[in-house]
Amino acid sequence: MATTSNPSLDTRKFLLALFVDLVGDKNFSKCxxxxxxxxxxxxxxxTRDEQSRPFVEELLFDTNGNYPHxxxxxxxxxxxxxxxxxxxxxxxxKYNDIGITTSPWADEFKDRxxxxxxxxxxRILKDFKRELGVPxx
Amino acid sequence: xxxxxxxxxxxxxxFQTRVDRFVADSLAGYDPVRHAxxxxxxxxxxxxxxxxxxxxxxxxxxxxxxxxxxxxxxxAYLVYPTALHTRFDHTLGVVTxxxxxxxxxxxxxxxxPKISHPEHFRLRLSALLHDVGHSCLSHVSETVYGRSEDFKxxxxxxxxxxxxxxxxxxxxxxxxxxxxxxxxxxDDLQKKTALLDWAELPEDIDEIAANIIGxxxxxxxxxxxxxxxxxxxxxxLDYLERxxxxxxxxxxxxxxxxxxxxxxxxxxxxxxxxxxxxxVVRMSIPIEGATALEQIIISKLMLFSYLYHHHKIRCVxxxxxxxxxxxxxxxxAN
Numbered sequence: 001m002a003t004t005s006n007p008s009l010d011t012r013k014f015l016l017a018l019f020v021d022l023v024g025d026k027n028f029s030k031c032x033x034x035x036x037x038x039x040x041x042x043x044x045x046x047t048r049d050e051q052s053r054p055f056v057e058e059l060l061f062d063t064n065g066n067y068p069h070x071x072x073x074x075x076x077x078x079x080x081x082x083x084x085x086x087x088x089x090x091x092x093x094k095y096n097d098i099g100i101t102t103s104p105w106a107d108e109f110k111d112r113x114x115x116x117x118x119x120x121x122x123r124i125l126k127d128f129k130r131e132l133g134v135p136x137x
Numbered sequence: 138x139x140x141x142x143x144x145x146x147x148x149x150x151x152f153q154t155r156v157d158r159f160v161a162d163s164l165a166g167y168d169p170v171r172h173a174x175x176x177x178x179x180x181x182x183x184x185x186x187x188x189x190x191x192x193x194x195x196x197x198x199x200x201x202x203x204x205x206x207x208x209x210x211x212x213a214y215l216v217y218p219t220a221l222h223t224r225f226d227h228t229l230g231v232v233t234x235x236x237x238x239x240x241x242x243x244x245x246x247x248x249x250p251k252i253s254h255p256e257h258f259r260l261r262l263s264a265l266l267h268d269v270g271h272s273c274l275s276h277v278s279e280t281v282y283g284r285s286e287d288f289k290x291x292x293x294x295x296x297x298x299x300x301x302x303x304x305x306x307x308x309x310x311x312x313x314x315x316x317x318x319x320x321x322x323x324d325d326l327q328k329k330t331a332l333l334d335w336a337e338l339p340e341d342i343d344e345i346a347a348n349i350i351g352x353x354x355x356x357x358x359x360x361x362x363x364x365x366x367x368x369x370x371x372x373x374l375d376y377l378e379r380x381x382x383x384x385x386x387x388x389x390x391x392x393x394x395x396x397x398x399x400x401x402x403x404x405x406x407x408x409x410x411x412x413x414x415x416x417v418v419r420m421s422i423p424i425e426g427a428t429a430l431e432q433i434i435i436s437k438l439m440l441f442s443y444l445y446h447h448h449k450i451r452c453v454x455x456x457x458x459x460x461x462x463x464x465x466x467x468x469x470a471n
Contacts, residue, residue, distance in 0.1 A: 041407070060292070060293070061302070062301050062302050062351070063300035064299065064300040064351070064352055064353065064362075065356075065417060065419060066406050067406075067410070071302055078438075082438075082442070
């Protein structure tokens with residue numbers, strides 16, 4: 001919706017960077033949890049955190065229901081599914097399988113981060129792995 | 138923050154004034170009493186449905202009749218020649234589906250029906266008016282005006298005030314129903330015909346409008362807004378059936394089973410969310426409807442691939458976006 005003033009903090013590229021970094025970690029499987037509520041709550045919490053907010057400035061959340069929910073996240077994930085970045089075995093999926101290991105958009109996103117944003121990104125990535133990552137078996 | 142809020146309030150006021158003018162112009166000279174008669178209408182998708190006199194009075198008004206000139210799938214008819222159905226046809230279908238959903242939910246709570254008659258009537262009016270804000274070529278023009286700076290400010294303001302994220306055309310429909318002229322129109326209809334005795338105006342009008350953007354002040358009634366604007370609302374269910382039927386691609390799903398299983402279920406509410414209530418009641422599909430839901434989601438994905446995201450349709454939509462943008466620039470410049 002609202003366009004971010006800093007083009008390096010494009011939410012779509014931010015998500016791609018998270019996926020690429022997750023699959024690059026040998027401690028984790030090449031997927032993240034499909035739990036709708038946990039996923040949306042994770043990104044909603046980022047909008048409430050001063051340092052993380054620039055990464056999700058574009059996102060608006062519906063807070064009139066039982067948990068915060070952003071149609072924009074669902075739309076981006078659907079686009080990723082249609083373009084092969086993600087695959088979801090069926091609509092009652094448990095995991096989102098990540099179909100990419102590299103992305104020029106993700107590289108560009110990380111290259112253009114300021115040192116402060118890079119530190120925040122590392123923290124968000126760590127939280128993303130802990131909360132939504134699936135440890136390798 | 139205060140500055141942003143003021144800008145949001147002013148933006149909303151500016152939009153409301155313009156929409157008020159549009160509604161007043163549209164309804165000028167229209168006498169609803171002459172049209173307020175019960176009607177049965179045949180529909181290719183849902184069969185014959187009965188419409189109440191007050192619904193026909195609104196349906197026959199220029200506000201709704203203009204939807205006959207707006208194709209449901211915009212420019213898709215250039216690729217799928219029979220996709221000529223309109224927003225008007227779709228609107229009738231959504232009203233019918235709302236009643237089926239209400240019936241399904243109430244059947245599961247026979248002793249204490251979840252949805253009263255007045256609530257049912259108000260939901261049908263929300264369905265009747267849910268697309269009244271659509272502009273030329275349906276979503277094609279929405280993509281252009283919805284990205285203007287003042288519209289983005291309006292969306293952010295509504296998100297802050299109501300905690301919902303409606304689409305631009307839903308916001309315009311909401312503004313139409315909230316307009317002073319529309320309230321006068323309903324008030325006039327009530328006084329002259331006494332047909333709307335069940336309604337408590339103007340609170341009901343605000344509720345009818347709020348359903349369109351998916352907002353409920355009372356979380357225990359959130360499921361009512363979900364029927365009009367939710368993850369799997371009557372609008373989506375109708376357009377999936379209708380667009381597939383008229384465009385031609387074959388998609389298969391068990392909608393009857395889906396409608397049979399639909400229910401209103403209570404959930405604990407995330408306590409970090411705004412508002413006092415710890416519970417919320419949402420329109421839900423129990424596990425026995427999961428297969429039907431899966432089929433519907435797959436049908437939706439297929440329709441996106443065949444129809445909504447068809448490369449040639451996207452191409453011609455892109456050209457129309459450019460034309461509309463130039464119109465908007467010229468209009469702003471003058």
